Amino acid sequence: MAVVSYKKVFILNYLPLVTDYARHEDRAAQPHVVTVVEHAVDPDLLVDVVPGVDAALRTAPVRGARLIGGMSAGGYCALNLGLRHPDVFGSILDLSGLARPTHSGGMPALYGADAAARAAADSPGGYARGLRPDPGVLVWLGYGAQDETTRADVQGVAADLRAAGFPVRLLVRPGFHTFRVWRPLTAQALDEAAPGLVAAA
Numbered sequence: 001m002a003v004v005s006y007k008k009v010f011i012l013n014y015l016p017l018v019t020d021y022a023r024h025e026d027r028a029a030q031p032h033v034v035t036v037v038e039h040a041v042d043p044d045l046l047v048d049v050v051p052g053v054d055a056a057l058r059t060a061p062v063r064g065a066r067l068i069g070g071m072s073a074g075g076y077c078a079l080n081l082g083l084r085h086p087d088v089f090g091s092i093l094d095l096s097g098l099a100r101p102t103h104s105g106g107m108p109a110l111y112g113a114d115a116a117a118r119a120a121a122d123s124p125g126g127y128a129r130g131l132r133p134d135p136g137v138l139v140w141l142g143y144g145a146q147d148e149t150t151r152a153d154v155q156g157v158a159a160d161l162r163a164a165g166f167p168v169r170l171l172v173r174p175g176f177h178t179f180r181v182w183r184p185l186t187a188q189a190l191d192e193a194a195p196g197l198v199a200a201a
Contacts, residue, residue, distance in 0.1 A: 045081060046088060062090075063135070064200025067193055069093030071182045072150075076101070079124050079157070082137060090200060091138040093189050095182045099125025099153040125153060128160035133167075138196065140189040142171035144181035 054061040068089045070078035075097025082092035100123040103110035111118040120126050139161055143154045158170045171188060175181035 046085060050088060060201030062200055063088055064090040065197050067091035067093060067190075067197060069095070069140075069186070069189075070097065071095045071179075071186075072097060072177065073102075076124075079139075079141075080122055082139075083124055083128065083131060086133075086135050086137045089137065090135075091140070091193050091197065093140045093142075093186070093193070094154070094157075095142045095185055095189075096144065096147055096150045096154065096177055098150055099123060099128075099157045124157050125160070128157055129164055131161070131164045131166070133165045137166060138193065139166055139168045140171060140193065141168060142173070142181075142185040142189065144175035144177060145172050146175060147177045147181070149177055 050066070053059060059065070063086070066089050068078045068082045069075070069092065072095070075094035076099070077097070079092055079094040079097055079099075080101075082089040101107070101110060101119055107115040107119045139158075141154050141158050143151050145151075155170075158168050161168045169189070169192065171185050173181050173185055
């Protein structure tokens with residue numbers, strides 16, 4: 001598998017015996033949002049990172065062999081990007097991600113003009129139920145049982161995606177908003193996802 005780490009989001013793509021960690025130079029951009037006033041993450045991932053990895057490494061350059069995932073803010077970003085770009089990602093892993101964008105300065109500081117509409121467009125908690133699984137995307141969602149910050153958001157998105165017809169696997173482990181929860185849940189989800197990623201390749 002190739003694992004590309006980018007702004008707290010990782011992309012997993014099937015390939016034999018090569019692991020690559022790529023980093024972006026723009027440290028000032030917000031790591032946990034999809035679109036910000038001065039920097040758009042979507043083009044970076046879709047135009048630069050994904051094709052760049054496919055060109056440089058022996059990946060299987062097909063959506064079914066590609067998973068996007070993250071934890072906490074990275075989980076939100078992975079879910080939003082994956083749902084908005086099902087032509088690129090066949091699987092999504094969101095661990096303890098909120099179902100909406102956040103910013104310490106509020107949505108106007110994040111988006112500028114039309115902040116409410118742009119935040120709604122980046123909020124899976126608002127749009128997930130209206131999606132159609134075509135093409136289908138496999139979704140793994142997880143959280144710590146004692147994580148009162150994100151538990152309701154994860155449960156709500158899981159229910160909305162299931163109602164829309166998406167296959168959703170909900171993983172819960174005792175614990176809080178920490179890597180003690182995310183490490184084993186990541187391992188469990190990737191163990192479950194691996195056969196499908198390999199088969200799609």
